[in-house]
Amino acid sequence: MKQNSIVIVLALAVFLAGCASGVKTDTSSRTGAAETVYRIGAVAPLTGEGASYGQPTQRVVNKAVADLNERWKAAGKNQRLEALFEDGKCNGKDTLTAAQTLVNIKGVKVIAGGECSGGTLGMAPFTEANKILVFSSLSSSPEITKAGDYVFRNYPSDSAQVAVMAPFIIGKGHENVAILSENTDYAQALRKRYIDAFKNEGVVVVADEVNAPNAKDVRSELLKIKNAGPEALILLPQTVPMAAVYAKQVAEIGLDEQVYGNDVVVLDETVRLYGAQMVGYYGPVGVFDSEDEGFKAMAAETDCQIGFYCATAYDGVFLLGEILERCGDSDTDCMRDALYATKDWIGKYAGRVSFDSNGDIMANFEVKQVQGGKLVKAE
Amino acid sequence: MMSIASQILFNSVIAGSIYALVALGFSLIYNTCKFVNFAHGSVIAFSAYMAYFFFSVLGVDFGFSVLFALILASLLGWAMNFFVYREFRERKASSSILLIASFGLLILIESLVLMSFGADVKTINYIRVSKGLEIFGAIITPLQIVIVASSIVVSIGLFLFMKKTKLGKAMRAVSNNKDVAEIVGISSEKIYSWSFIIGSLIAGIAGVLIGLEQNLEPTMGTNLIIKGFTAAIIGGIGNVYGAILGALLLGLAENFGIWYLPSGYKDAIAFAILFVFLLFRPKGLFGAKKEGDKE
Secondary structure (H helix, E strand, O other): OHHHHHHHHHHHHHHHHHHHHHOOOOHHHHOOOOOEEEEEEEEEOOOOOOHHHHHHHHHHHHHHHHHHHHHHHHOOOOEEEEEEEEEOOOOHHHHHHHHHHHHHHOOOOEEEOOOOHHHHHHHHHHHHHOOOEEEEOOOOOHHHHHOOOOEEEOOOOHHHHHHHHHHHHHHOOOOEEEEEEEOOHHHHHHHHHHHHHHHHHOOEEEEEEEEOOOOOOOHHHHHHHHHHOOOEEEEEOOOHHHHHHHHHHHHHHOOOOEEEEOOOOOOHHHHHHHOOOOOOOEEEEEOOOOOOHHHHHHHHHOOOOOOHHHHHHHHHHHHHHHHHHHHOOOOHHHHHHHHHOOOOEEOOOOOEEOEOOOOOEOOOEEEEEEEOOEEEEOO | OHHHHHHHHHHHHHHHHHHHHHHHHHHHHHHHHOOOOOOHHHHHHHHHHHHHHHHHHOOOOHHHHHHHHHHHHHHHHHHHHHHHHHHHHHOOOOHHHHHHHHHHHHHHHHHHHHHHHOOOOEOOOOOOOOOOEEEOOEEEOHHHHHHHHHHHHHHHHHHHHHHHOHHHHHHHHHHHOHHHHHHOOOOHHHHHHHHHHHHHHHHHHHHHHHHHHOOEOOOHHHHHHHHHHHHHHHHOOOOHHHHHHHHHHHHHHHHHHHHHOOHHHHHHHHHHHHHHHHHHOOOOOOOOOOOOOOO
């Protein structure tokens, strides 16, 4: 009996402690000045293959939120931004579930993310129907351009990537090329754009291999490509793990053809892993100052090794912060109009931001080459 | 054309050897414990990460790093059985419950690996990545030769262990009839523990080799166990020798298949074979015939 009583008392204590911790104490309310809290949702692939994007950008977003709150505090503004994360797992289904949780249960009206294009496209019909503002700092599929009126992104569309890379590849004098791509929304949209661009210029795609998402063995696909005898190979992975598989197995099988990649292939993390095997690879990088000391310090502090993505994720929070200050965190029509009206907003790391009528930014890529384990501007 | 055929054959054997290493330990555990232990995949990932941790993070000698990884993999297997599956068995849980528990363990351990090591890709930089050796017109790396050789050595070792040692014979006895084995003084619980220790040791070997060959990711175990499970079904689940043949067949079918079909069908080929076996030959190539099975 005595034991039972102790258990009951302990359980009650735990319950009450839990209740107490759940009560928000707003100290500023007690002093008379109520603090304004802007709450936004954030969907990122925190687990699975896409976590190589989701985890570092989560750290960047958290850092940006802390820096923004610090800035507001220093300016004497009694307001704070709060980002509530959910795991979108880099696919449409889970990103939609994450968005539904954020909107229906946590009551947010703004979602930063989803990061993978497939995820953003997966939740877009739901967010559009509910007038939820979606702001992605990583999604680049051209399909997102038409995803809806409340969908914005501060990462350039893949169309811009192909617009820079295709003429560069053609300019190198290749008459035929091979493409190896991952079977995901993002990589396939990119692949189709490359095929269209080459068709218009008379470049023949002699091998077009599409491997399963997250495949660990593409040796036979590379063998088919090698057998087709292309002058150049274009690698289009969705994630860093897939890019790493490509780089390793291309080196092992001894493909001597010139290799071009997408922005994932030339991410800092991929180059850090397989820079020695990727010597001479060309790829597109969003135009920004990657050598900026402030950026390097922020990337080091957050252990973010995905280059331009770190910059857009950080700046995205500050841009959203300004919009939230103007519109609050509920009026998404006001936010949408404010974003469309944004012209030449200057971000700390990723540069100027202006949105077109589709919510895309007008930004550019430049071609870089892997040399000595680093990325250098391509000639 | 000869070099293409030999390259596809080599690719198939390499893939088959990796699947075989996964399927061997998995089948051994199924053979004695009679449930599908999907958490076997997490032991493979855990072992790979431990080798990475000791070698790349702590700077321990590679041989010792591998040894520590194998010991810890065996310990993890033992702990999974002792703290989770044994508890369920004591509560008379069915094989289906144990299977669900194994899924839970797989996800739990993967999440712990993710929390501990992060999501970014890791590599065990023991062997420099470079162009492989040319053998019969095909290119194969020294590590891939080690993987194929290890697969053969582990298979033969397991065969001898099961046939020649007292523990191996006891495992077979429990596998054949647990109740009769207990009557003659064999503790089934002890045998279950040993199955997990040895099965997880093999998973540990697989983890280290696969960690060297592929990159390390927290989810690597899930991808591997799916192929290992498919190989085990083809070979006859519970039959460790069948698992080897199943793994090789799977590797051959996938790699020769995508030579003629688009590459995206690679996994579809694997699952099509799995369905064919489940529908028309559920006991696999070498699976034990059960009472009531149709001829």
